Amino acid sequence: xxxxxxxxxxxxxxxxxxGLGTVAISSLxxxxxxxxxxQETYECGMVVDPPAYRPFHVKYYLIAMAFVVxxxxxxxxxPWAVKFKQLGLFxxxxxxxxxxxxxxxYAYIWKKGVLxxx
Amino acid sequence: xxxxxPNILLIVVxxxxxxxxxFTNSAVLVWVERKxxxxxxxxxxxxxxxxxxxxxxxxxxxxxxxxQLIIPGxxxxxxxxxxxVLSFVPPIAALLTVPFGKVVQVQNLDIGILFILSxxxxxxxxxLIAGWASANKYSLxxxxxxxxxxxxxxxxxxxxxxxxxxxxGTLNLGELVDAQGGFWFVFTPFGFVAFLIYxxxxxxxxxxxxxxxxEAESELTAGFHTEYSGMGFGxxxxxxxxxxxxxxxxxxxxxxxxxxxxxxxxxxEGVLWELIRVLIFLAKAYFLIFxxxxxxxxxxxxxxxxxxxxxxxxxxxxxLVNLAAAAIWIKAVGG
Numbered sequence: 490x491x492x493x494x495x496x497x498x499x500x501x502x503x504x505x506x507x508g509l510g511t512v513a514i515s516s517l518x519x520x521x522x523x524x525x526x527x528q529e530t531y532e533c534g535m536v537v538d539p540p541a542y543r544p545f546h547v548k549y550y551l552i553a554m555a556f557v558v559x560x561x562x563x564x565x566x567x568p569w570a571v572k573f574k575q576l577g578l579f580x581x582x583x584x585x586x587x588x589x590x591x592x593x594x595y596a597y598i599w600k601k602g603v604l605x606x607x
Numbered sequence: 608x609x610x611x612x613p614n615i616l617l618i619v620v621x622x623x624x625x626x627x628x629x630f631t632n633s634a635v636l637v638w639v640e641r642k643x644x645x646x647x648x649x650x651x652x653x654x655x656x657x658x659x660x661x662x663x664x665x666x667x668x669x670x671x672x673x674x675q676l677i678i679p680g681x682x683x684x685x686x687x688x689x690x691x692v693l694s695f696v697p698p699i700a701a702l703l704t705v706p707f708g709k710v711v712q713v714q715n716l717d718i719g720i721l722f723i724l725s726x727x728x729x730x731x732x733x734x735l736i737a738g739w740a741s742a743n744k745y746s747l748x749x750x751x752x753x754x755x756x757x758x759x760x761x762x763x764x765x766x767x768x769x770x771x772x773x774x775x776g777t778l779n780l781g782e783l784v785d786a787q788g789g790f791w792f793v794f795t796p797f798g799f800v801a802f803l804i805y806x807x808x809x810x811x812x813x814x815x816x817x818x819x820x821x822e823a824e825s826e827l828t829a830g831f832h833t834e835y836s837g838m839g840f841g842x843x844x845x846x847x848x849x850x851x852x853x854x855x856x857x858x859x860x861x862x863x864x865x866x867x868x869x870x871x872x873x874x875x876e877g878v879l880w881e882l883i884r885v886l887i888f889l890a891k892a893y894f895l896i897f898x899x900x901x902x903x904x905x906x907x908x909x910x911x912x913x914x915x916x917x918x919x920x921x922x923x924x925x926x927l928v929n930l931a932a933a934a935i936w937i938k939a940v941g942g
Contacts (some may be wrong), residue, residue, distance in 0.1 A: 496703060496714040497722075500622040504699040507626050508692045508842055515672045515838035528680040531833055532745045542742070549755050552915070556758040559923070563765040566930075567721060570773040573934065581938050588931060595923075601763075604919045606912035 551603045564589050616781045622703075629699050633848035634664040636896065643897070644904040674837035682834065686740035691835065691842035694733035697726040698849040704761060705856045708866055708884040709875045719780035720768060723857060727812065731757045734814075734831050737843075741834040749830025752911060757812060759918040764808040766926035770933050771861040774798065784865030788872040791864035797933040802862040804926050809854035810899055811918070813847060816940065817906040818914060855895035856888075863891050865923040 490554055569576070598604065638653065638661060645652025653660030663738045678684055701723040716722050731754055738750020772778060774797065775786040792798035811818040829835070832843050859865060866884035867873055873884055907915070 493716060496618045496622065497700060499615075499618055500625060500703050500713065501696060501700050503622045504618075504629075504653060504696045505692060508660055508695045511672065511841065512676070512688070512691075512838045515674070515841075516676055518673045519675045519837055521675065523677070525679060525680075530679055530681055530741075531745070532743075540656075540742075540744070542745075542747070545748070546749055549751055552755050552759065555919075556762065559762045560758075560765075563762065563769065566766075566769055567772065567778070570769050571776060571778055573773050573937065574776050578938060581934055584934065585931060588927060592927070601921070604916065606915060 491569075548606065551598075555598055555603060558591070558594065562587075610728075618713070620665045625702055625713060626699060629702065629849050629852075632852055633722075633845045634668065635665045636848045636851065637667070637844075639897075640900050640903075643900050646875070647901070647904045652705075668841065671837055671841040675841060676837045677834075679834050681742040683740040683742070686736050687834075688839070690733050690737035690740060691839045691846075693736065694846040695842040697729040697733075698846060698853050701726040701853055702849070702856070704780055705853070706784055706860060706865055707856075707888050708881045709781075710881055711885050712781065715779065717779050720772065720778050720783070720857070720861070723853070724768070725782075726767065727850070727853065730812070730846070733846070737835070738831040741831070743834050745827045746831050749827045749833070752827075753814060753831060756818065756914060756918075759915055760808045760811040760922075763804050763918060763922035763926040764812060766923070766930055767805040767808065768857070768861060770797055770801040770926075770930050772837045773933055774928065780860050784860050784867070787864045787867065787911070789864065789870040790866050790867055791867075791869060793862040793864075794869075797929055797936065798862055800925065800929045800941065802858065804922055804929070805858060805862065806895070806898075807924065808918075809858065810902065811914075813850045813854055813899075815847075815851070815899060816903040817909050819903075819908060848878065848892070851896055851899060852892060855892040855899075858895055859888060859891040 565587070566584070569580065573580055641663070641934070642652040642660070653663040656662045656666050678687055704716045704719045704722055706712045706715070734757070735750050735754045738748075738753070739747040771783065773793050774792060774795070775783050777783060777786065793802045832840055835843065866888040868887065873880065873887070875883075
């Protein structure tokens with residue numbers, strides 16, 4: 490089975506080589522005249538204020554949490570889907586219960602306003 | 608692990624062809640996008656360089672390579688250079704298991720679709736690294752938005768593909784195409800709904816308008832790639848167009864019957880038949896790309912709350928219900 494993934498490795502290395510190659514050519518061909526002004530952070534020529542690293546809205550954190558819950562659920566569903574036809578009625582009912590429990594949580598976060606943006 | 612040398616040679620050749628294809632594909636698609644958008648807006652588009660402006664992208668590529676690579680003084684230099692490569696390599700590697708024809712496929716993997724999805728998920732990481740390493744607020748906000756968008760849209764994307772996996776009972780892309788034969792999955796009601804959901808989420812995953820919030824040039828300059836110049840920017844661009852062909856190729860294999868015509872299965876042997884199959888596959892994939900370009904230049908950008916609400920309140924429930932309905936249908940009727 491492992492040899493099936495040799496092409497993956499080869500293609501990875503090749504694509505990375507092409508990507509880095511174009512950057513290398515670019516650094517060979519391109520001019521190299523760094524100046525202080527040129528290397529400043531882009532801000533339409535004004536003084537950068539406020540700086541980039543500052544807190545952003547906590548909403549993003551909640552969305553990320555909800556994503557993890559759903560994503561783990563989907564990962565569970567993939568092997569189930571492949572073997573679904575062999576699993577019989579038990580497989581169907583079991584998964585419907587699983588999805589239903591998830592939907593309860595989904596209704597809860599909706600009710601709590603996690604999905605609202607103002 | 609024993610591997611015969613001709614096999615390795617063949618794989619290397621296939622990999623080189625794949626990388627060259629990706630470069631050519633991006634160059635042609637940029638030209639197509641500019642021409643289509645121009646005609647939608649009643650402009651001629653590029654026409655100076657070469658016949659019909661065909662060489663415009665090649666010249667642009669050269670120009671990008673001859674530009675100075677500017678790394679902002681405040682940026683995290685290593686991460687800053689890593690991000691474009693990380694956004695460019697995974698979609699190419701993911702194309703490895705796409706069945707362009709019965710034989711034209713670098714490697715058929717049993718976990719095919721899962722492999723592609725795991726690589727496609729890396730795109731979020733590249734955008735986040737780019738936005739963080741740039742030390743620019745536009746980049747960072749673009750990246751944060753992009754992560755919120757991409758992870759949200761990943762769920763309906765996975766669920767809609769899962770419907771196809773459930774219907775055919777395999778993750779192997781070659782088998783998925785064969786299982787459909789002439790009766791494409793999109794002809795079934797569940798397949799149709801899943802296809803629509805997949806196509807919308809696919810557009811959102813490639814960060815294209817009307818879902819191009821991460822780049823929203825009217826408010827965030829250029830979003831996560833504001834600070835990139837020269838080939839750094841070029842690689843992001845190549846990555847985006849490679850992602851487009853990847854999204855269309857998955858849609859073609861899972862929903863549109865791959866290289867088969869509607870209600871006709873092409874099983875002929877020989878080079879000529881294989882060529883016909885590859886052409887059919889590419890015709891479908893490029894038609895989907897044309898639709899994506901068409902939508903980009905026809906619809907205005909959505910607002911950020913609308914974007915996330917569409918996903919969390921419409922697409923996720925619909926795709927879950929669709930999946931459950933498909934499962935019940937298979938048990939009741941026998942798929």
